[in-house]
Structures are given as structure tokens and as C-alpha cells.
Amino acid sequence: xxxxxxxxxxxxxxxxxxxxxxxxxxxxxxxxxxxxxxxxxxxxxxxxxxxxxxxxxxxxxxxxxxxxxxxxxxxxxxxxxxxxxxxxxxxxxxxxxxxxxxxxxxxxxxxxxxxxxxxxxxxxxxxxxxxxxxxxxxxxxxxxxxxxxxxxxxxxxxxxxxxxxxxxxxxxxxxxxxxxxxxxxxxxxxxxxxxxxxxxxxxxxxxxxxxxxxxxxxxxxxxxxxxxx
Amino acid sequence: xxxxxxxxxxxxxxxxxxxxxxxxxxxxxxxxxxxxxxxxxxxxxxxxxxxxxxxxxxxxxxxxxxxxxxxxxxxxxxxxxxxxxxxxxxxxxxxxxxxxxxxxxxxxxxxxxxxxxxxxxxxxxxxxxxxxxxxxxxxxxxxxxxxxxxxxxxxxxxxxxxxxxxxxxxxxxxxxxxxxxxxxxxxxxxxxxxxxxxxxxxxxxxxxxxxxxxxxxxxxxxxxxxxxxxxxxxxxxxxxxxxxxxxxxxxxxxxxxxxxxxxxxxxxxxxxxxxxxxxxxxxxxxxxxxxxxxxxxxxxxxxxxxxxxxxxxxxxxxxxxxxxxxxxxxxxxxxxxxxxxxxxxxxxxxxxxxxxxxxxxxxxxxxxxxxxxxxxxxxxxxxxxxxxxxxxxxxxxxxxxxxxxxxxxxxxxxxxxxxxxxxxxxxxxxxxxxxxxxxxxxxxxxxxxxxxxxxxxxxxxxxxxxxxxxxxxxxxxxxxxxxxxxxxxxxxxxxxxxx
Numbered sequence: 048x049x050x051x052x053x054x055x056x057x058x059x060x061x062x063x064x065x066x067x068x069x070x071x072x073x074x075x076x077x078x079x080x081x082x083x084x085x086x087x088x089x090x091x092x093x094x095x096x097x098x099x100x101x102x103x104x105x106x107x108x109x110x111x112x113x114x115x116x117x118x119x120x121x122x123x124x125x126x127x128x129x130x131x132x133x134x135x136x137x138x139x140x141x142x143x144x145x146x147x148x149x150x151x152x153x154x155x156x157x158x159x160x161x162x163x164x165x166x167x168x169x170x171x172x173x174x175x176x177x178x179x180x181x182x183x184x185x186x187x188x189x190x191x192x193x194x195x196x197x198x199x200x201x202x203x204x205x206x207x208x209x210x211x212x213x214x215x216x217x218x219x220x221x222x223x224x225x226x227x228x229x230x231x232x233x234x235x236x237x238x239x240x241x242x243x244x245x246x247x248x249x250x251x252x253x254x255x256x257x258x259x260x261x262x263x264x265x266x267x268x269x270x271x272x273x274x275x276x
Numbered sequence: 277x278x279x280x281x282x283x284x285x286x287x288x289x290x291x292x293x294x295x296x297x298x299x300x301x302x303x304x305x306x307x308x309x310x311x312x313x314x315x316x317x318x319x320x321x322x323x324x325x326x327x328x329x330x331x332x333x334x335x336x337x338x339x340x341x342x343x344x345x346x347x348x349x350x351x352x353x354x355x356x357x358x359x360x361x362x363x364x365x366x367x368x369x370x371x372x373x374x375x376x377x378x379x380x381x382x383x384x385x386x387x388x389x390x391x392x393x394x395x396x397x398x399x400x401x402x403x404x405x406x407x408x409x410x411x412x413x414x415x416x417x418x419x420x421x422x423x424x425x426x427x428x429x430x431x432x433x434x435x436x437x438x439x440x441x442x443x444x445x446x447x448x449x450x451x452x453x454x455x456x457x458x459x460x461x462x463x464x465x466x467x468x469x470x471x472x473x474x475x476x477x478x479x480x481x482x483x484x485x486x487x488x489x490x491x492x493x494x495x496x497x498x499x500x501x502x503x504x505x506x507x508x509x510x511x512x513x514x515x516x517x518x519x520x521x522x523x524x525x526x527x528x529x530x531x532x533x534x535x536x537x538x539x540x541x542x543x544x545x546x547x548x549x550x551x552x553x554x555x556x557x558x559x560x561x562x563x564x565x566x567x568x569x570x571x572x573x574x575x576x577x578x579x580x581x582x583x584x585x586x587x588x589x590x591x592x593x594x595x596x597x598x599x600x601x602x603x604x605x606x607x608x609x610x611x612x613x614x615x616x617x618x619x620x621x622x623x624x625x626x627x628x629x630x631x632x633x634x635x636x637x638x639x640x641x642x643x644x645x646x647x648x649x650x651x652x653x654x655x656x657x658x659x660x661x662x663x664x665x666x667x668x669x670x671x672x673x674x675x676x677x678x679x680x681x682x683x684x685x686x687x688x689x690x691x692x693x694x695x696x697x698x699x700x701x702x703x704x705x706x707x708x709x710x711x712x713x714x715x716x717x718x719x720x721x722x723x724x725x726x727x728x729x730x731x732x733x734x735x736x737x738x739x740x741x742x743x744x745x746x747x748x749x750x751x752x753x754x755x756x757x758x759x760x761x762x763x764x765x766x767x768x769x770x771x772x773x774x775x
Binding site: 113116141143146148152153154156157158160176181182184185186188191193197199200204211212213214215235237239241242249257 | 319322345346347348352429430433434436437438439440441446447448449450451452454455456457458459460462537556559560561562563566568569579582583585587588590649650652655681682683684686687697708720723725726727729730
């Protein structure tokens with residue numbers, strides 16, 4: 048088919064205005080008679096559309112707000128940071144872990160660092176990397192025993208308490224525990240002022256002896272990236 | 277040739293018979309505007325529109341290659357920069373286009389404000405313009421996120437931390453912004469949707485309304501001192517002016533718009549060619565913490581404000597100031613819709629613009645060199661000037677070592693090198709006594725951490741001895757007058773008996 052065949056053969060589309068007005072003036076009176084019925088039907092159709100809108104809005108709003116409505120405790124889980132021998136007493140070290148909730152396409156963003164301070168024996172402090180001011184990554188300086196933030200100069204002492212600068216509080220701390228010779232922290236959500244790293248209630252509530260409880264929690268969890276344990 | 281001309285006219289007529297857009301468009305383009313509106317001051321709005329079109333075109337082209345996933349976005353930008361022919365130029369055009377667009381929208385706004393163009397009957401045009409400014413800034417921020425590098429990653433962290441300060445609903449808002457528990461793939465997808473679909477859609481719709489209203493209400497006539505805007509008479513006066521001095525917008529007035537738009541486009545191209553694309557900086561890997569995140573140019577002022585606000589004021593200022601600022605801009609034409617337009621009779625307007633421009637300029641300038649940030653590697657990279665080690669005792673030289681090792685240089689400069697967070701130490705002994713220095717080092721205070729736990733007594737002694745030798749250009753050492761009296765026995769009553 049050539050392009051010329053696709054075109055209308057003649058240009059009759061331009062309507063004569065005179066014809067239109069003539070048609071209007073000779074309108075069938077019965078058309079006007081049905082006016083109120085058609086207005087009613089139009090309103091009815093609009094109402095049905097409104098109903099459809101409401102029905103559609105429920106899943107859409109739920110979909111949009113989904114990430115906002117999740118409970119913190121549902122996103123934190125216990126993560127193994129490694130054997131105690133990795134953490135010499137009196138030192139503060141940077142440790143990376145894979146966030147418990149990640150997608151395959153999260154790439155490197157799913158790897159989260161944290162500062163582990165072994166005070167002595169089983170006494171640990173695990174600090175979030177995020178400055179309590181605006182979330183920038185704080186760096187540990189062992190010589191001056193300070194955490195310094197590169198963004199706005201927030202400074203924290205070795206125990207995470209606020210030293211100076213714009214932060215209103217000390218570093219965020221993760222809940223942690225020592226079990227079977229390894230250090231574990233409860234993490235999963237980026238700590239912010241609205242959502243401190245610590246969970247209010249323990250994630251897993253299993254009744255029974257403390258030993259049984261620890262054993263139940265400390266089963267090695269699969270570290271695959273997509274399963275949401 | 278006449279045959280060809282005849283042919284093209286026929287084709288035009290074929291489309292025109294069906295579309296019917298040609299005649300009204302030509303009529304609109306040639307509509308009469310007051311001759312005094314054909315000014316070089318009135319070219320910024322059209323220039324912003326032209327850059328918006330440039331951004332859409334370059335944006336679509338970038339989207340052909342960009343991979344909007346957290347694991348691949350950064351790599352796809354590297355691919356664009358190095359493997360796609362002229363990909364770097366496209367990125368540079370889009371990046372510089374965004375900077376020019378923000379700048380021109382701001383200039384346009386200032387011009388409209390100073391020329392009183394927001395007054396009756398153009399109040400709504402101004403209000404829509406306020407939203408266009410916010411949307412433009414939204415495009416700038418979301419675009420910076422799509423560059424998904426280290427700065428983008430930590431910039432999102434800053435955004436989330438700001439949102440988390442919202443009372444009551446801070447937590448859910450952070451979840452809504454990040455699309456998950458951490459900054460990750462879902463976050464990037466959200467910002468991609470915002471940058472590519474949501475905000476451009478709103479921007480185009482509002483630009484359409486904005487331009488429509490300019491056409492409907494006419495271009496703001498050149499303000500004259502003493503010619504007041506009255507709602508009852510303005511439109512009649514404007515139409516009289518239009519009738520008396522009217523010239524066709526195209527080409528008599530529009531040639532200036534076209535010339536300026538071309539100049540701006542050339543400037544964008546020149547910047548893109550000369551400076552190249554922005555970033556990407558390091559990979560968006562949160563485990564690489566050796567980074568000093570910084571926002572793009574137009575958000576540097578905010579970055580600086582956040583460094584200087586006292587901690588207790590930060591949250592209120594963060595949420596009350598934007599509401600007041602945006603509210604004031606929206607209410608402006610409603611509260612001052614009549615009266616004087618000329619800038620020489622509106623000192624308050626000049627004052628507002630000057631104060632805002634100076635503050636934004638100063639904060640932006642501070643943001644370019646972040647004096648509040650410790651310089652993380654100053655303690656290993658900047659040596660103590662040799663002059664400060666001459667004729668010093670071994671103890672004092674040991675103190676210089678302590679100063680280096682304890683990272684004092686990260687915040688304090690000596691010999692012009694080191695951090696700017698704390699005061700320079702070159703003349704510290706000229707205004708602090710030994711006792712005061714000891715107290716300051718051990719207990720901190722005044723925005724300095726306490727070093728009592730990080731220094732043993734011998735280190736403290738050595739450090740303070742060294743610091744007391746730092747007296748600038750041989751200033752007199754600071755002395756404690758009361759100590760002088762104490763050393764000379766009890767204060768003699770004779771000195772006070774005169775009173």
C-alpha cells in the first residue's frame with residue numbers, strides 16, 4: 048500500500064458551517080424531552096465511577112504506604128558479626144554485615160558497616176555508622192579516642208556519648224549479645240532519631256530457660272540476600 | 277519552485293483542516309503586547325522554558341542507557357561516560373542544564389518580585405510560579421540522587437535523618453521515603469519514578485497553566501514610579517496601553533527572548549564541554565566510609581545552615597522555616613495585590629531580596645569549603661612548621677608530636693594548615709594562660725571535646741608546654757593577674773585603700 052492510498056482520496060472533511068447550524072435549528076423536540084433522564088443517568092454513571100475510584104484507591108494507598116507502616120521490630124533480626132576473637136579488648140573496629148532484608152538488586156547498598164567496641168570480656172558496645180545528627184558515616188580515631196563525622200563535625204567519645212558539634216545525642220547503639228562465642232546484633236533498619244537502632248521489645252519472644260531461648264535464637268540463619276528471615 | 281511552494285501549502289492546509297491549530301497559534305504569537313514589555317529584563321521565563329525542553333530531551337536520551345537499580349546505576353553512568361559515544365557530553369548537558377535551570381528560575385522570580393509583576397491580576401501566576409520553583413528544586417534533588425554515587429547515598433541518609441525529626445510521623449515518613457528499612461534498591465526506584473514521571477508531569481502541567489495565564493492576562497507592563505495598581509482600573513488601563521502602544525509579540529518582542537535563549541543554550545553547551553559531567557563520585561557502597569558527602573551546588577546553603585544551627589533549634593527551624601517561607605511566598609500576592617510596582621518606591625522588597633541574596637550567597641560560599649568539618653587526614657598530612665620547633669626544649673618538641681598524634685590538627689590549624697573547626701593555634705598562648713590551656717584540653721567545652729581520657733599526664737604536660745610557646749609574632753604571653761598577686765604575697769591593702 049502506498050502512502051497516497053492511505054490518505055482520504057478527497058478532502059471532504061471540512062464541514063460546511065451552514066449545514067451544522069441548519070441541523071441544530073431543526074432539532075427533534077423529543078430529544079429535549081429526555082434531557083432530565085439523561086442528566087440522571089450521567090450522574091449515576093459518575094457515581095459508579097466514584098465507587099470504582101474508591102475501590103481502586105484502597106490497594107493503591109496501601110501499596111504506596113506499605114513501606115511506611117511496617118513495624119521496626121519486624122525488620123530487625125539477629126545478625127552474626129563473627130567470633131569474639133575478632134574483637135581485641137579495648138579496641139573499636141569497623142565490621143560490615145549484610146542487612147537481613149535486601150533484594151538481589153540492592154547491590155553494595157545492602158552491606159552495612161557498624162563500629163564494634165569491646166570494652167572487656169563480654170562487655171560490648173555496637174554503634175551505628177550513622178551520625179545522630181544527619182546520618183553521615185562517623186569515623187573512629189583511636190589516638191584521640193573520638194568518633195568524628197565528616198559532614199558537620201559531630202564528635203562522640205569512645206563510649207558513643209556526645210562530645211561536641213551539632214548532634215543532640217550520642218551515637219545510635221544496636222542491641223547485642225554474646226552467644227556460642229560469637230557477637231550478635233539486632234539490626235535491619237537504618238537508625239534515625241525517629242527509629243533508634245535499639246528495639247523496644249526483644250524481637251523473638253520464646254518462653255523457657257535462658258539457655259533454650261538462646262539456642263532457639265542462635266540457629267545459624269541463612270545469609271541469602273532475598274529471604275526475609 | 278512555485279510548484280514546491282504550492283505543494284507544501286497544500287500539505288499544510290491538509291493538516292490545518294484537521295487540526296485547526298495553526299491559525300490560533302499564529303494569532304497567539306502575533307498578539308499585541310505593550311511596547312514597553314519588549315525588554316531584556318523579560319527574557320528569563322522563556323529561557324527557563326527552553327532549558328526545561330533541553331532537560332526533557334537530554335533526560336530521555338540518558339534514560340535509554342541508565343539502569344535504575346542500586347546495583348547497576350553507578351556502573352551504567354561509568355558506561356555512559358566512557359563507553360557510549362558522547363555519553364559524557366549528554367550527562368554534562370543534563371547536569372549543567374539543571375544548574376542553569378535552577379539559576380534562571382531564581383533570577384526570573386527575583387525579577388518578577390522586584391518588578392511587582394505578581395500584583396493584580398497576576399496573583400495566581402505567581403503562586404503557580406512558587407510551585408514551579410519548588411518542583412524545579414525537587415528535580416534538582418531527585419536528579420542528584422539518580423547519580424547514585426557516595427554523595428547521593430549519604431545525601432539520602434541526610435534526607436531520611438531530616439524527615440525522622442518530624443514529630444509523631446517521622447518514622448513512617450522515613451519508611452515512605454526510603455521504600456524499605458535501609459537506603460537501597462527500592463529507594464533509588466522511588467526517586468527514579470519521582471524524577472522521571474511524577475515531578476516532570478506536574479512541572480509540565482503547571483508550566484502550561486503558567487504560560488496560559490501570561491497569554492490571557494498579558495505581560496506585566498513596565499512599572500513606572502507612581503503608577504499604582506488598582507483592581508478597579510488596572511485592566512482597562514492595560515488594554516488602553518495595549519491598544520495605544522501595542523506591537524506584535526512575535527517578532528517585535530520575542531526576538532529578545534529567542535536571542536537570550538540561544539545565549540543560555542550556548543552557555544550550557546560551553547560549560548558541558550569545558551567542565552564535563554558531574555561525578556559520579558565513589559561507588560554507593562556504605563562500607564566505604566572514607567568520604568565527606570556534600571550536596572550539589574544549590575543545596576550547599578542548606579548544608580551550611582545545618583552545620584551552624586544550635587542543636588536545640590535545628591528541628592524547629594527545619595520544619596517551621598520552610599512553612600513560613602513558602603507560606604509567605606504564596607500569600608505575598610494576596611496580601612499585596614495592589615499599589616506601587618516600581619522598585620524605587622518599594623524599599624522593603626529591595627531589602628528582602630538583598631538580605632536573602634547575601635545570606636544564601638554567604639552560606640553557599642561557606643558550603644564550598646565547609647569550615648565546620650574536621651579535616652580527617654590533617655594529622656598525618658600537615659607537618660608542624662619548622663619555625664615552631666626552633667629553640668624549643670625536648671619536652672616542648674615532644675608536645676608537638678602529641679599535637680600531631682592526637683589529631684588536634686584535624687580541627688585546629690597551625691601555620692595555615694589543618695582544620696578550621698577550632699581556632700588556629702599559632703597564637704594560642706597570647707590569649708590563654710597555661711592553666712586555661714590545661715583546662716581546655718582536659719575538659720573541652722565551647723564545642724571542643726574533652727581530651728582527659730585520651731591523654732596521659734605526661735602527654736598533657738608536653739602538649740601544654742608546646743602550646744605555651746605558640747605566641748604568634750612574639751606576642752606577650754597571656755597572664756593571670758590574680759596569680760601575679762598571689763605570688764607576690766597577699767594582696768597589699770594599700771592598692772585598694774584609695775577607693
